[in-house]
Amino acid sequence: MNRLKHLLPDSLAARLVFLLAIAIIAANIIALAVLAFQQQSFDQRAREEREIERIAALIPAMEAVNVQLRRVIARDASTRFARVRVEDAPLLTETATGTRSRYIASQLAETLGRQDVSVAIIDRPLPPGADRNGATHADQVIAITIPLSARNGQPEWLNVVTNGAPSRAGRVDSRPFLTVLSLSLLSVLGVAIILARHLTRPLSQLSEAAQAAGRGDHTVRVPETGAREMRQAARAFNAMQAEISQFDAERMRMLAAVGHDLRTPMTSLRIRAEMVDDDELREAMVRTLDEMTVMADGLISYAREGQDAEKMEPLDLGKLLRQLCQDRGATCDVASGVEVTGRRVGLGRAIGNLVDNALRYGEVAKVTLTQDRHNAIVTIEDNGPGIPPDRHKAMFQPFTRGDDSRSLETGGAGLGLSIARTIIVAHGGSIDLANREQGGLRATVKLPLTRQA
Numbered sequence: 001m002n003r004l005k006h007l008l009p010d011s012l013a014a015r016l017v018f019l020l021a022i023a024i025i026a027a028n029i030i031a032l033a034v035l036a037f038q039q040q041s042f043d044q045r046a047r048e049e050r051e052i053e054r055i056a057a058l059i060p061a062m063e064a065v066n067v068q069l070r071r072v073i074a075r076d077a078s079t080r081f082a083r084v085r086v087e088d089a090p091l092l093t094e095t096a097t098g099t100r101s102r103y104i105a106s107q108l109a110e111t112l113g114r115q116d117v118s119v120a121i122i123d124r125p126l127p128p129g130a131d132r133n134g135a136t137h138a139d140q141v142i143a144i145t146i147p148l149s150a151r152n153g154q155p156e157w158l159n160v161v162t163n164g165a166p167s168r169a170g171r172v173d174s175r176p177f178l179t180v181l182s183l184s185l186l187s188v189l190g191v192a193i194i195l196a197r198h199l200t201r202p203l204s205q206l207s208e209a210a211q212a213a214g215r216g217d218h219t220v221r222v223p224e225t226g227a228r229e230m231r232q233a234a235r236a237f238n239a240m241q242a243e244i245s246q247f248d249a250e251r252m253r254m255l256a257a258v259g260h261d262l263r264t265p266m267t268s269l270r271i272r273a274e275m276v277d278d279d280e281l282r283e284a285m286v287r288t289l290d291e292m293t294v295m296a297d298g299l300i301s302y303a304r305e306g307q308d309a310e311k312m313e314p315l316d317l318g319k320l321l322r323q324l325c326q327d328r329g330a331t332c333d334v335a336s337g338v339e340v341t342g343r344r345v346g347l348g349r350a351i352g353n354l355v356d357n358a359l360r361y362g363e364v365a366k367v368t369l370t371q372d373r374h375n376a377i378v379t380i381e382d383n384g385p386g387i388p389p390d391r392h393k394a395m396f397q398p399f400t401r402g403d404d405s406r407s408l409e410t411g412g413a414g415l416g417l418s419i420a421r422t423i424i425v426a427h428g429g430s431i432d433l434a435n436r437e438q439g440g441l442r443a444t445v446k447l448p449l450t451r452q453a
Contacts (some may be wrong), residue, residue: 016196017189024185048104048142052080056111059146062086062158067151074158082162091159092145096120106141114131118145202226204235206278209241212428217246225241266292305393314450315342318369324348332412334369339450342427347447351378351421353416354443358382362440375429375446383440392433 042187058077070086077084095105095118098130105119120143143162205222212220218241222234266289273285318334325332340347351367358365362382370377387395395417424431429447 014196016199018292020192021185021189024188026084028184042102049179051142052104052107052111055144055146055158055160056108059158063149065156067156070151070156072147072419083158085159086148086156087159087276088154088156090118090145090147090157091143091161092118092120095116104144106143108144109148112146116147121141122344140191201233202230206230206237213241213244218248231295262292286379312341312343314346315340315347317347317378318345320348321351321367321378324352324355324372328352328355328359328365330365330367331357332367334367335371339369340376340427340447341450342447343423346423347427350420351380351445353420354380354445357416358441358443359383369450374449376449378445380443380445381436381440383436383438386435386439386441387433389435395433 020352054077055171058073065073067086074084095101098121101119101121105117108117108119110116121140123140131418141161141163142164144158146158146160148156148158150156202223202225209220209222221238221241224231224234224238226234269291270286273289274281276282276285317338317340318336319333320334324330355365357392358380359382361382364383366381368379368381421431424445426448427447429445431446432444434442434444
């Protein structure tokens, strides 16, 4: 079963065409087998009819001559396929009960105009060691007995043992069969390929839309076309996308509202904290309020990125990275002519967050850009303390940081990596963290190329 699965093509359209081709070939082979069987039956019937005509022609000639000439005629009529004898005793006394025997007897009786014809199908003796299970009609012979008119008061019988005359040499000609099979395959598969593509196109569109939705793009919709089942699936997918999009919009609006509404009471508390006479208490209160301000600003920023309505367009990624490095003072080593499809502001924000983190936790940040066959690869390296490997995945969760501080001096509320990952995944890419062997952290971003090599 596993080997059979490996033989099947990968795509649904190719599998439909492949299975249809197998069905056509199997149907033609079955038709060829039926044709060969029918041809054997027709040949057998034709041989038997020819032998009936030959025997029927012998009877009038033998009835008209004397005993000696009868035996001469019988000897001359014998062949290597039939033994004809005029004998004093009958070989058979009655017709056997088989369908084939009765048919031959009735044909002879009708041709001769008499009913005293006896026919039987008997087994031919096999050589020693032969297998009777493999016997066919070729291993059987036809025995026929017809009484002749008495001469000199002595009754005589014509006894014939024949295998039905020689069979036609050859089998069913395979050349016409192969020609018909090739033409039928070409014509049917040509139509099948067009039909399979037409049937599977809505499924491909649904698959692409589902992948986009998995990356966070809830604006994509599927055309409600194709077969009824595909229209129903597309309609259900579009309804799901609309509900998720509405839910996300409400969630982001709520986050933005919470972050915005927190600013007013925190500003009021900060003014009051500044009026506290105890220096130590005042500094602690102000520090706490600063952390809360960072968190509120982070909520607003996170909500803003979730509601990004910027359109996707072709981007020169190298040019964008050089600008980011120049603005932040990072080292830049990027290849030219690397083009991706994305949102300029969104990607700038995502990669900018990674560069900012590298500069914040390390003395330098180095940005490089390369490409493979399918992806643009951006790496951001620093020489900071790194992050424990068991926390790499957790760092992409909101409000997760490499240290316990949330002060303005050490970098905010821990939303930078979460925002960066949300934007990059929405572009069909991926982001991974790894510690460098020589110390520091390496962030690797992969984005699909607009023009793949």
